[in-house]
Amino acid sequence: MTLTDTNSWTGIREELLRRIHDRIWEPGSQIPHEADLAEEFGCARTTVNRALRDLAESGLVIRKRRAGTRVALNPPQRATLTIPIIREEVEALGKTYQHSLLERACQPVPPILHGVFHASLGEDVVYLKTLHFADDRPYAFEERHINLKAVPEARARKFEVSSANEWLVHNAPYSRGELSFSALNASDETAQILDCTPGTALFSMERITWMGEEPITHVKLIFAPGYRMHSVI
Amino acid sequence: MTLTDTNSWTGIREELLRRIHDRIWEPGSQIPHEADLAEEFGCARTTVNRALRDLAESGLVIRKRRAGTRVALNPPQRATLTIPIIREEVEALGKTYQHSLLERACQPVPPILHGVFHASLGEDVVYLKTLHFADDRPYAFEERHINLKAVPEARARKFEVSSANEWLVHNAPYSRGELSFSALNASDETAQILDCTPGTALFSMERITWMGEEPITHVKLIFAPGYRMHSVI
Numbered sequence: 474m475t476l477t478d479t480n481s482w483t484g485i486r487e488e489l490l491r492r493i494h495d496r497i498w499e500p501g502s503q504i505p506h507e508a509d510l511a512e513e514f515g516c517a518r519t520t521v522n523r524a525l526r527d528l529a530e531s532g533l534v535i536r537k538r539r540a541g542t543r544v545a546l547n548p549p550q551r552a553t554l555t556i557p558i559i560r561e562e563v564e565a566l567g568k569t570y571q572h573s574l575l576e577r578a579c580q581p582v583p584p585i586l587h588g589v590f591h592a593s594l595g596e597d598v599v600y601l602k603t604l605h606f607a608d609d610r611p612y613a614f615e616e617r618h619i620n621l622k623a624v625p626e627a628r629a630r631k632f633e634v635s636s637a638n639e640w641l642v643h644n645a646p647y648s649r650g651e652l653s654f655s656a657l658n659a660s661d662e663t664a665q666i667l668d669c670t671p672g673t674a675l676f677s678m679e680r681i682t683w684m685g686e687e688p689i690t691h692v693k694l695i696f697a698p699g700y701r702m703h704s705v706i
Numbered sequence: 707m708t709l710t711d712t713n714s715w716t717g718i719r720e721e722l723l724r725r726i727h728d729r730i731w732e733p734g735s736q737i738p739h740e741a742d743l744a745e746e747f748g749c750a751r752t753t754v755n756r757a758l759r760d761l762a763e764s765g766l767v768i769r770k771r772r773a774g775t776r777v778a779l780n781p782p783q784r785a786t787l788t789i790p791i792i793r794e795e796v797e798a799l800g801k802t803y804q805h806s807l808l809e810r811a812c813q814p815v816p817p818i819l820h821g822v823f824h825a826s827l828g829e830d831v832v833y834l835k836t837l838h839f840a841d842d843r844p845y846a847f848e849e850r851h852i853n854l855k856a857v858p859e860a861r862a863r864k865f866e867v868s869s870a871n872e873w874l875v876h877n878a879p880y881s882r883g884e885l886s887f888s889a890l891n892a893s894d895e896t897a898q899i900l901d902c903t904p905g906t907a908l909f910s911m912e913r914i915t916w917m918g919e920e921p922i923t924h925v926k927l928i929f930a931p932g933y934r935m936h937s938v939i
Binding site: 487490491493494500528533545552553554555556643646647649650651652653654655656657658672673674675676677682699700701702703704705706 | 726729733785786787788789856876878879880881882883884885886887888889890891905906907908909910915917918919932933934935936937938939
């Protein structure tokens with residue numbers, strides 16, 4: 474046994490991981506009971522439990538109330554993304570955040586979003602074009618539509634002091650969202666806004682959020698060249 | 707109350723989420739004590755604790771030892787990505803999957819990956835260049851390094867029948883991973899491999915996985931034009 478610390482749950486987890494990796498415990502096989510592992514490691518049962526819970530949360534073992542714990546046959550690969558408010562993302566880089574509202578209009582739902590806003594087609598949406606800056610450099614260009622049926626207060630908001638991104642997070646909670654990520658070549662307009670060469674590869678994110686069945690907002694962000702999104706499994 | 711199941715922690719979590727979303731519990735406000743919630747729901751205190759722990763882990767509530775539990779002022783927006791095996795991703799599109807091994811070598815760790823593989827610098831890595839196809843069209847170009855110290859069986863594998871992607875998922879489980887996503891302009895070589903015009907914006911993913919402290923593999927995928935990655939909140 475190569476355990477460095479049998480008193481900490483992370484030390485126990487390290488050893489359990491080693492046994493899974495080295496196939497001492499085969500995929501699909503049952504692993505020893507908590508109490509037996511606690512005895513083997515000379516630690517509290519709660520310590521073993523904490524380690525097993527962690528492995529279960531990352532999908533490496535499957536725990537069942539009566540059937541005990543098994544090594545997963547096919548661990549799912551789930552990654553978690555944290556999507557911060559852009560101001561916070563910029564400030565976390567040690568840079569100064571600013572934003573500038575380039576355009577604001579109340580208008581009918583554009584045809585490209587009829588699918589998303591189908592329940593609210595009679596209503597106007599607020600359309601916003603915003604440029605986010607990090608230390609005076611363009612950071613991301615945002616195009617957003619806000620559903621006035623879901624967020625009527627947005628009709629009167631100017632979104633000049635607090636960005637729509639930040640205001641909505643605090644004032645229009647949502648229950649679910651869909652995101653997609655892609656790469657696109659900068660158009661002439663986007664290149665001018667983001668101060669880069671037309672054709673530069675840019676990272677883009679689209680997000681639609683709902684509260685229950687009601688769409689809240691659709692947003693498309695195009696990040697300045699070099700942007701990288703991080704995630705952990 | 708709209709609870710469907712007050713005996714399961716997931717049922718309790720559902721109801722706590724509803725109260726947060728509906729602003730019954732305002733951002734920043736203190737929520738009732740565990741014992742009071744257990745009494746209200748007629749469940750064990752450990753069940754409430756499990757639900758609160760889950761909400762704390764996703765950043766929706768802040769728990770402090772003496773100060774109790776508060777609704778987060780500024781909940782982070784966590785999205786979940788499922789990262790399938792490429793064959794399964796292609797087949798889910800109703801297309802036929804194939805892959806072709808373009809290059810395979812055993813070689814020292816390249817300088818660009820010294821940081822990642824620092825614990826195994828004396829060992830060779832397996833370097834693989836693979837092209838994944840969907841219906842005879844290039845789908846993604848993969849460059850991979852496998853740490854032979856962690857996965858010695860990889861030295862003898864040809865990866866011609868089963869891709870390294872798929873073989874590793876089944877044979878070299880990992881405990882954690884880091885991913886990053888970005889956009890890049892196709893180089894001449896990449897454009898030729900993916901059958902597109904040089905300069906085309908392409909979506910790229912890099913992933914490093916570890917088992918405990920030992921790196922398993924580093925992979926860089928560059929997807930054919932038009933690729934879109936989806937995620938839910």
